[in-house]
Amino acid sequence: MKSVCLFFQVHQPFRHRRYRFFDIGNDHYYYDDYTNETIMKRIAERSYLPTNELLLKLVDELEGKFKVAFSITGLALEQFALYAPEVIESFQKLAKTGCVEFLAETYSHSLASLKDSDIFERQVKLHDQKIIELFGQKPRVFRNTEMIYSDELGAEIARMGYKAMLTEGAKHVLGWKSPNFLYVNAINNRLKILMRNFKLSDDISFRFSDTNLPDYPLTADKFINRIESTKPNEEVINLFFSYESFGERQPKESGIFDFLEAFSKKVIENKALKFATPAEVVDELQPVSVVSVPSPISWADEERDLTAWLGNKMQKEAFEKLYELKERMGKCTDLKLIKDWNYLQVSDHFYYMSTKYFSDGEVHSYFNPFDSPYEAFINYMNVLSDFKLRLDALIPEGKVEKEMAALQKTIALKEEKIKKLEADLKKLKRKRLKK
Amino acid sequence: MKVLMFGWEFPPHISGGLGTACYGLTKGLAGLNNIDVTFVVPKAFGDEDQSAMQLIGANNIPIAKTEVQFNSIQKKIDYYEVDSPLIPYIDEDEFWELKSGKYSKKLRFIKTDEGYKINFSGNYGGNLFEEIYNYAAVSEVLAKNSEFDIIHAHDWLAYPAGIAAKAISGKPLVVHVHATEFDRSGDNINNKIYAIEREGMEQADKVITVSNFTKKTVIEKYGIPPQKVTTVYNAVEPLFKKNSAVRPKQTDEKIVTFLGRITHQKGPEYFIEAANLVLKKLHNVRFIMAGSGDMMNAMIARTAELGISDRFHFTGFLDENNVHHLFELTDVFVMPSVSEPFGIVPLEAMQSKVPVIISNQSGVSEIIKNAIKVDFWDTYAMADAIHGLLNYQALSKHFKAEGKTEVDNLKWINSAQKVSNIYKSVIGK
Numbered sequence: 001m002k003s004v005c006l007f008f009q010v011h012q013p014f015r016h017r018r019y020r021f022f023d024i025g026n027d028h029y030y031y032d033d034y035t036n037e038t039i040m041k042r043i044a045e046r047s048y049l050p051t052n053e054l055l056l057k058l059v060d061e062l063e064g065k066f067k068v069a070f071s072i073t074g075l076a077l078e079q080f081a082l083y084a085p086e087v088i089e090s091f092q093k094l095a096k097t098g099c100v101e102f103l104a105e106t107y108s109h110s111l112a113s114l115k116d117s118d119i120f121e122r123q124v125k126l127h128d129q130k131i132i133e134l135f136g137q138k139p140r141v142f143r144n145t146e147m148i149y150s151d152e153l154g155a156e157i158a159r160m161g162y163k164a165m166l167t168e169g170a171k172h173v174l175g176w177k178s179p180n181f182l183y184v185n186a187i188n189n190r191l192k193i194l195m196r197n198f199k200l201s202d203d204i205s206f207r208f209s210d211t212n213l214p215d216y217p218l219t220a221d222k223f224i225n226r227i228e229s230t231k232p233n234e235e236v237i238n239l240f241f242s243y244e245s246f247g248e249r250q251p252k253e254s255g256i257f258d259f260l261e262a263f264s265k266k267v268i269e270n271k272a273l274k275f276a277t278p279a280e281v282v283d284e285l286q287p288v289s290v291v292s293v294p295s296p297i298s299w300a301d302e303e304r305d306l307t308a309w310l311g312n313k314m315q316k317e318a319f320e321k322l323y324e325l326k327e328r329m330g331k332c333t334d335l336k337l338i339k340d341w342n343y344l345q346v347s348d349h350f351y352y353m354s355t356k357y358f359s360d361g362e363v364h365s366y367f368n369p370f371d372s373p374y375e376a377f378i379n380y381m382n383v384l385s386d387f388k389l390r391l392d393a394l395i396p397e398g399k400v401e402k403e404m405a406a407l408q409k410t411i412a413l414k415e416e417k418i419k420k421l422e423a424d425l426k427k428l429k430r431k432r433l434k435k
Numbered sequence: 436m437k438v439l440m441f442g443w444e445f446p447p448h449i450s451g452g453l454g455t456a457c458y459g460l461t462k463g464l465a466g467l468n469n470i471d472v473t474f475v476v477p478k479a480f481g482d483e484d485q486s487a488m489q490l491i492g493a494n495n496i497p498i499a500k501t502e503v504q505f506n507s508i509q510k511k512i513d514y515y516e517v518d519s520p521l522i523p524y525i526d527e528d529e530f531w532e533l534k535s536g537k538y539s540k541k542l543r544f545i546k547t548d549e550g551y552k553i554n555f556s557g558n559y560g561g562n563l564f565e566e567i568y569n570y571a572a573v574s575e576v577l578a579k580n581s582e583f584d585i586i587h588a589h590d591w592l593a594y595p596a597g598i599a600a601k602a603i604s605g606k607p608l609v610v611h612v613h614a615t616e617f618d619r620s621g622d623n624i625n626n627k628i629y630a631i632e633r634e635g636m637e638q639a640d641k642v643i644t645v646s647n648f649t650k651k652t653v654i655e656k657y658g659i660p661p662q663k664v665t666t667v668y669n670a671v672e673p674l675f676k677k678n679s680a681v682r683p684k685q686t687d688e689k690i691v692t693f694l695g696r697i698t699h700q701k702g703p704e705y706f707i708e709a710a711n712l713v714l715k716k717l718h719n720v721r722f723i724m725a726g727s728g729d730m731m732n733a734m735i736a737r738t739a740e741l742g743i744s745d746r747f748h749f750t751g752f753l754d755e756n757n758v759h760h761l762f763e764l765t766d767v768f769v770m771p772s773v774s775e776p777f778g779i780v781p782l783e784a785m786q787s788k789v790p791v792i793i794s795n796q797s798g799v800s801e802i803i804k805n806a807i808k809v810d811f812w813d814t815y816a817m818a819d820a821i822h823g824l825l826n827y828q829a830l831s832k833h834f835k836a837e838g839k840t841e842v843d844n845l846k847w848i849n850s851a852q853k854v855s856n857i858y859k860s861v862i863g864k
Contacts, residue, residue: 020815021716021822317829355804355837374807377830378823385826 002180002227003236003276003284004267005194007143007166008243010048010072011109012040012079013348015369019379024386030340032369037083039367044084047247052090054257058264059097065268067099067275070243071143074107074127075346077134088134095135101277102131104139104162110345111309113144113153114296115323118330121160123342141165141278145347147196147240147299148306151292154185154193162191164282166240169195170297170304180234182281183291192282193291196240196299200226205245209254217255220262224270236281240299301356309350314377319350321384328395337394340387352376436858437583438464438472439600441574441593453613455779456645456669457589463670463851470855475577475596477570567631571595578604585858587611591628594635601638607861609854610639614776615652618700621774633657640861643667643854645777646798667854668802669777670847674786689720689825692765692789694758694780695772697728702771702794702811707734709769711741712818713825720825725750725761762787766831767824771811772797781806785842790834792820802845805838 017032058066072091080087094100106112107127112120124142132138142162144153149167157165169179179195203226208218215222227237242249250256267273276284300308310316322344329341353373370376396402442457457474464470574596578586586608588597594610601608616624616632636642636657642664644650650664691710695701703724710722724734724747731749738747753761762768768784768791775797782799784791785806793800794811807824809816824831 020819021826022712022815022818024716313829313833314827317827355833372808374820374823374830378807378819378827381823381827382819 002234002273003281004227004273005236005238005276005278005281006068007240007278008068008070009241010070010076010243012076013109013346014075014343016379016383019382021382024382025389028386028390030383035369036079040079040083043244043248044087046252047244048087049090050252050257051243051246052094054261056093058261059099062264062268064099065275066264067277069101069103069277071103071105073105073109074130075109075343077130092135095137101279102135102137102139103141103143103278104128105143106145108342108345109145109347111145111319111347111350112345113148116326117156119326124160141282148296149293150296151186151294153296154191155187158185158188158191164192164194164278166194166278167196168297168299168304169197172304173291173293173297178231178234179238180230180236181288182236182285183289184287186290186292189290192287194238194278194281195291196238198299200237201239201241205241205249208250208256208259218259220259220266223263224266227273235285307356308354309347312353312355314373315350315353318353318377318380318384325388325391328391328397331395332391334394337390344384344387349380353380436470436585438470438585438587438858439578439581439583440472440474440587441596442474442476442589443592453590456613459670459672459847460851460854463847464854466848467851467855473581473583475574567592567595571599575599575603584862585609588635589613591632591635594631598635598638607640608638609641609643609857609861610635611643612649612653613645615649617652617656618774618776621699641665641857643857645669646801648798648801649776665857667850669779670845670850671779671782671786671842687719689766690723690764691720691767691769691821692723692725692761693769694725694761695770696726697724697731697734699730700772700774702773703730703734704737705771705811705814705817706769707737707747708814709817709821710747711743712814713821714743714746717822717825720746722747723750723761725753727752762789765789767792767821769817769821770794770797771817773811782842782845785838788835788839790824790831790838792817803841805834805841
């Protein structure tokens, strides 16, 4: 029996407003509330809410045999609370059915895993707390930002106590191997790895309404066929999506919801197929082998690497400059700064700076508030400059500032001493005069 | 395939954008296998009191035939100079200079190129159109006596010549729009020029524009059917390292440069407003406005009014060497043009590894990726881009490297190939 593992990523960044350099030091509000609210409401209405409703219906009708998993970023949850609280409620309803698993990830959908394990761990814990708080589940399986994964990162995740991790079934990593098995981390064999079947996943999320395809339209039967035609011994079909694929990228009119409903029912009817959440897959299946991923992979672009976020000089500089502040942020207790710090780390900011797809930047321009990567970079650096000024005021940086502070202290001490000695001197003089 | 090409100027008598483009294109065409170009220009001396009318009237065309050898390509083109009292010149700068009395007062001055408002010196203004038609008359004679397959005319001054040549020979005509009257004069156009431009485009079998920006104007303002108009972008000649000793920068001050005629079309006032915004925040920056033009005095007054004169410098007109030198010192180049059919200067800046900011209202913005693009009126965005380029090193590093690579790949031979395809499509009809 093959397991079908459905997973959805839910994320929205806090997009920055046009933050000009005149604002640096003058205005500390960085966000484009109007855009954020508009986009959030639009996606909630077109995608999140109707899809959640459909999933609830399926769970109900299919009597608990229908199962899915989500990873919802902390920032998405914050935005729901601000702009579309009904979305949280509908996720809570889903959580209550017991058929939905929530996965761990970084609170900010950040790239911290590539930079600093302390910050990374802190963000993951923060996210776990939020999930427990809202949905009453402690995540057991981890999903990193945009499926970023490497052997080292997996070992880190194992150390943090998670038992499995999702990633992309990238061709250059798997080679002849199939993504339709359970694998283990190359450093720590206890960590299981679920590999995304990108062919079948993208058939839905990218190609569902592509009328140029020879066998358009994609029907539930055709798709079940494709799953059935995988090799008989293959055990799990990992279908991982961005949640917006349902209703937003593939609009309602394309028939995507009907497809999802029909497909789900057919899986249940089919004797050789069933649904399973990632945790269930991990419990039920035996891993077949180690998967070796020495340098990081992701689910982005043709290359499936990090170049979408850290491909050019601008992205690297912004990334370095941001994390130069990490030590001082570690000491920072100012809540406003911490909040902005979390928002600044969102991977989307770096994605907007990508120069990879100038001509056919279709995916990169999806909800991208900037006309060019240069604008995105300048805007981000302006915001970061202001953020740094605020941090400087609270926690001074660098040798010079520290030395100055130390010298000031010494001078003050010496002044005190001089005063005291002068007073003593006066006293002695007076005594002498009296004599 | 033999091409009879009418232009306005050609090396060595080259004075700016149009001449540079004609030169580049001709060279590119010469690099193609099966194309021979005969280039005709009205020559501009003017200090002889010699009337073109006489010469043409005699039907004895006093044309000087020269051969121009492109060394790199080992191919010659024929080059004719039609003697005419018209003086083509490219910039206002030269115009001022000429007007200031170096030449005899009997001269007629016609301003060509991107700037092209026609200015007349003294009392001779009315004769310009006569001259243009004289040029056309000469072309007629030329067309009668030579063999060719296609006629190609560059910009309105040469359109009548092209039309005349077509009428007499029956060969197809291609007109090449480097700029229109709307770019030069905004909405206060000269109707006579507009009429000539329009007739040229209507008579032509095919219209080539230097950008989609210009194509749009041609379609919308001249009523030319879209299928008749094709965009062929200009390219840029490779930069040869000059041996002039470049003085190293003396300070760690940053330099932001505007280079071009100081006229309404080029948007100098937006550059000043942006400079003012930047100077409020940054103190180690100097702004340079190189060039001259009818708005120069007003611009000087504006910088004084804003109190930024100590950081804002006017150089006046610069020759090629000085331009090169200025680029060596420049950290950011800005072209805030209000209406720019193409705009070759940013490409030259990029060749010198200078990051550029260009307006969305320029043709060049359609082909260049490695530049920051802003609307000419958005001085806040312009200032922000300047600030970003000066402060965030990765950005300028990116442009220095990528911009150079990008511009080095713009080759005239590619443009020439497109033009050649257009020729074929017209002849094939």
